[in-house]
Every structure is written in structure tokens, then in C-alpha cells.
Amino acid sequence: xxxxxxxxxxxxxxxxxxxxxxxxxxxxxxxxxxxxxxxxxxxxxxxxxxxxxxxxxxxxxxxxxxxxxxxxxxxxxxxxxxxxxxxxxxxxxxxxxxxxxxxxxxxxxxxxxxxxxxxxxxxxxxxxxxxxxxxxxxxxxxxxxxxxxxxxxxxxxxxxxxxxxxxxxxxxxxxxxxxxxxxxxxxx
Numbered sequence: 001x002x003x004x005x006x007x008x009x010x011x012x013x014x015x016x017x018x019x020x021x022x023x024x025x026x027x028x029x030x031x032x033x034x035x036x037x038x039x040x041x042x043x044x045x046x047x048x049x050x051x052x053x054x055x056x057x058x059x060x061x062x063x064x065x066x067x068x069x070x071x072x073x074x075x076x077x078x079x080x081x082x083x084x085x086x087x088x089x090x091x092x093x094x095x096x097x098x099x100x101x102x103x104x105x106x107x108x109x110x111x112x113x114x115x116x117x118x119x120x121x122x123x124x125x126x127x128x129x130x131x132x133x134x135x136x137x138x139x140x141x142x143x144x145x146x147x148x149x150x151x152x153x154x155x156x157x158x159x160x161x162x163x164x165x166x167x168x169x170x171x172x173x174x175x176x177x178x179x180x181x182x183x184x185x186x187x188x
Contacts, residue, residue, distance in 0.1 A: 003036045004062040005054060006071055009078055009185040013059070020053050034075040069102065070116045073109060074124070076101055078185060081128045081151065094125055127188045130166045133159065134182050137175045144171055 005017060014031045021028050027039040041047065051061045062068050076098065079085040088097040095106040098121075102109060113121040129151050136142050144156050153159040163171050174180070 001038050001040055003038060003050070004068040004071055005034055005036060006060040006062050006067075007058055008033045008075075009082070016057055017054070017059060020057055021050070024049060024053055026050070032075075033078065034071045066112055067116060069104075069109075070113055072102070073098060073113060073121070077125055077128060081125070081132055082185065084150070094121075124188060126162060126166065127183075128185070130163060131183055131185065131188065133163055133171065134167075134174065134180070137171055138180060138182075140175065 008014060008017060010033075014033065017036060018028050018031045021036065021038065024045055025042060026045065028036060029039065030037040041050070047061070054061055062071055076087075077094065080088050080094075080097070087101070088094070092100070095110075098104075098109050099106050110121045113124070117124065132151060133147055136147050142150070144159065148156045148159040151159070153162075160171055163169075163174070167174060169177070
């Protein structure tokens with residue numbers, strides 16, 4: 001049985017979900033971002049108990065097929081931007097990548113995402129990229145040119161303009177700031 005779980009964005013999330021489901025008495029076979037394979041639920045454990053356990057830890061159970069597709073889109077994008085999985089071809093934009101991975105036209109995926117999340121898929125991708133830029137700026141290990149290249153920006157200027165639009169400050173101002181605001185990925 002596969003469970004789709006909202007708000008799983010990192011390896012720690014996978015560990016917490018595994019531990020909590022095993023504490024409930026489930027046999028967990030596989031855990032990936034947004035998805036867990038378990039043996040059938042024992043009669044003593046209800047789906048509602050699973051939901052409550054997940055919600056107590058900041059996650060949620062997704063039972064709707066369309067919502068599951070939205071969560072899978074988010075996972076694919078997070079994996080590419082935050083975890084640098086590299087499944088997206090160098091010549092491929094995100095719309096073509098999602099079409100290839102999911103087998104649906106981008107217009108359908110984009111509409112589904114917007115209806116579910118209240119903002120466009122493009123804004124979501126930009127927000128994730130900006131959070132990754134913030135992370136790298138704080139580490140101060142990469143130049144802005146290296147950051148722009150790694151995230152697929154056409155130029156440093158494009159990255160800087162987008163960063164300023166989203167954050168209200170330049171990358172240089174952000175790098176120098178002592179108080180830094182970063183958003184958790186599950187709130188984007």
C-alpha cells in the first residue's frame with residue numbers, strides 16, 4: 001500500500017515519517033519524499049490514526065489523486081533545485097521536464113498546481129530557487145556566477161533581478177545582513 005504524504009521535503013522528514021509509522025505498528029517497506037510504501041494496515045490501525053500521527057509531526061496524508069500529482073510535482077522540483085538530483089536534462093526547461101516525468105501536458109499540470117496551491121508553478125519554482133540562493137549566499141562558498149550557473153539562470157543579472165523582486169534586497173545586501181529570513185520548503 002502506498003501512502004502519499006504532504007510536506008516531506010528532506011531526508012530528516014523521511015526518517016521522522018518512518019519512525020512515527022513504525023511506532024504506530026506499520027511495516028514500512030520504502031520511504032521517499034512524499035511517498036511511503038507500507039504493508040496493509042492492520043485492523044487495529046485506522047487511516048485516521050495514521051493521519052493524526054502525520055499531522056502531529058507537520059505532515060499530512062493525501063488521498064485525492066489530483067492532489068497526489070501536485071505533491072509529486074513539488075517533490076520532483078524540490079529534488080532538482082534543493083537536492084540537485086540532476087534528472088532534468090541540461091537542455092530541458094521545467095515544463096518539459098514535468099511533462100516527461102509525469103506524462104501529462106504542462107498546461108494541465110500547471111492548472112492543477114495553481115488550483116491546488118493558490119499560486120503558479122512558475123512562482124513555486126522561483127521561490128525554491130531563491131531559497132537555494134539564500135542558502136548558498138549564507139554559506140559564502142560560491143560566487144554569484146557559480147550560483148547562477150548551478151540553478152540554470154541565463155545570467156547573474158537575471159538571478160540578481162529575480163532575487164531582488166522576491167526578497168526586496170540584492171544578493172550582496174542579503175549576504176551582508178546579520179538577520180536572515182529563510183522560509184521552510186514546506187511553506188513555499
